[in-house]
Amino acid sequence: MRGFVWILLAGVVLLAACNDDMSMEAYSNRGAEHDKSVLDANAEKLDDQLYQLSRTDFAILSHAMSERLSDEATGNVQFLKAVVNIGQLMYQNESEDCYFEELMKLTFDKDYYCSVLEKEGCGEWQWNGTTASFEKLKEHETDVIFKFPASENLEGDTAVLTISDMLFYNGSFPQKGDALEDGTVLEQALQKLHFNIKIKDELILASNVNASFSDDGFFEIVAMSFNPQPFNLSGELGVEDESGYWTLGFNHGDDAIFSSHLDMVFDKGNNDMPVTSIVNNFTLEEVMVYTEAKTGQLYNELVRLSALDPDSRAYAEDLASALNEFALMKLKYQSDNSLIANVEALAEPSGEGDAWEVDLVFEFSDGSLESSEKYFKNYLVEFKMELEQLIADFRGKFGF
Incomplete structure (x- = not known):
């Protein structure tokens, strides 16, 4: 207080x-x-x-997956880890602000995450339990897809995270050209993003981010929704x-x-x-x-x-x-x-x-x-x- x-x-x-x-x-x-x-x-x-x-399907699968993902996750897996970390907090029921700090941080860090996603390109990645890492299975024209175990049982149901509808703002903005610690350079800002997680085609999480920009490249509106069903x-x-x-x-x-x-x-x-x-x-x-x-x-x-x-x-x-x-x-x-x-x-x-x-x-x-x-x-x-x-x-x- x-x-x-x-x-x-x-x-x-x-x-x-x-x-x-x-x-x-x-x-x-x-x-x-x-x-x-x-x-x-x-x-x-x-x-x-x-x-x-804390007992939603999203929170439960996040708890299982958080045990597998390394703190040193790199590349596009960092986006998945950021989402899973929020679900893990929900599972632990340890928020002091109903998770809005974490959600708004994810929203405002989206330019970084999506620069990483764009750098690696679209495609489909599958969790390999033997190597404890994601392996790229194939290319995809428009989406980034992660498939991973939905529970602690590696042989159980598969969860599918799909990142789609990515729209970038290519004009000038205050952080354009900034180089981050891992060498990622921010060349564009995210204007629109949708992602969801499904298990056996049943929706367990849906999220949207939408932004609009002024002529000077500053945000006018940033809206976020995060729906663990x-x-x-x-x-x-x-x-x-x-x-x-x-x-x-x-x-x-x-x-x-x-x-x-x-x-x-x-x-x-x-x-x-x-x-x-x-x-x-x-x-x-x-x-x-x-x-x-x-x-x-x-x-x-x-x-x-x-x-x-x-x-x-x-x-x-x-x-x-x-x-x-x-x-x-x-x-x-x-x-x-x-x-x-x-x-x-x-x-x-x-x-x-x-x-x-x-x-x-x-x-x-x-x-x-x-x-x-x-x-x-x-x-x-x-x-x-x-x-x-x-x-x-x-x-x-x-x-x-």
């Missing part, structure tokens, strides 16, 4: 420049015990959905004029588990206060977390704090002070917008040596106080897609 941005992107309510009426907003009439039971139920459902995700995880980053947005979604079939939409407004000419507005809506079942910060002061405080040791007492105390001074934090019901709890940031020892951290304390209608960790563990307060990195993505990849 160290970074303000982890809290922000998790949907903790930031409402700067609020008036007295809003600060005195009435609580829901459902009662504190009912409100707490709703938070408990929502958190339990999220835990259950993440457990079910029957789940769907999706994310999108985009810009228009001097605003940007970021959306996240986690669904089980038609059932929305949670969704988040964040909007930011930038002032390109203001280096002192580049972020002028942040608005975020985060929904988890019945609970809505609303974010609004119509000031750049929060971002400036984040920049200042980035120079401090994030485990230090000074960092935790200054971060908590900045949150409480520049933000009003709330949890609400989605149905009627009524208040569940006010939230205050509190600096405290983490219990690990001399380290300190920032906790978020919920204040309910009966005056009782509870740590946010009781209800949300790390899923909501430790989203690893930090705002600093998000701003960097908009600046470096989207031209801000």
Whole structure:
């Protein structure tokens, strides 16, 4: 719970420049015990959905294959390994941010992976259990295909990963011509990609990446979907004029588990206060977390704090002070917008040596106080897609 941005992107309510009426907003009439039971139920459902995700066919085959793939995988096998690594994390049920950090990293690293794929060309590769490596069987006109065991049993069913619909952007872009550590030179950026995994013709994973570019070669929109059946995880980053947005979604079939939409407004000419507005809506079942910060002061405080040791007492105390001074934090019901709890940031020892951290304390209608960790563990307060990195993505990849 160290970074303000982890809290922000998790949907903790930031409402700067609020008036007295809003600060005195009435609580829901459902009662504190009912409100707490709703938070408990929502958190339990999220835990259950993440457990079910860990038992999908994709997660199970990834666990089996991750044991076979070397950490030093080279060539086009690196793409398969990146996908399998995400499935292995799902199998272990060890994500603190519902896998969005790993998925967005795969999305933004796609230019590298696909430069490698293009370098080796299309074709079909088969896993050889004797040599513990992939061997190329034949050429293919349009696709890259990997065939490998779908379970720990080498003689069992075969999984087929097919990479198709690769479309490249050949214009100028900021990283064009860069040479990576392995000598790969980025000559083009990926505009479109689809891949899926099937076992006996049954779809167990489908994923799409789509991007559009400005005349200057910067991204305008990058959209990603990653669907380990029957789940769907999706994310999108985009810009228009001097605003940007970021959306996240986690669904089980038609059932929305949670969704988040964040909007930011930038002032390109203001280096002192580049972020002028942040608005975020985060929904988890019945609970809505609303974010609004119509000031750049929060971002400036984040920049200042980035120079401090994030485990230090000074960092935790200054971060908590900045949150409480520049933000009003709330949890609400989605149905009627009524208040569940006010939230205050509190600096405290983490219990690990001399380290300190920032906790978020919920204040309910009966005056009782509870740590946010009781209800949300790390899923909501430790989203690893930090705002600093998000701003960097908009600046470096989207031209801000």
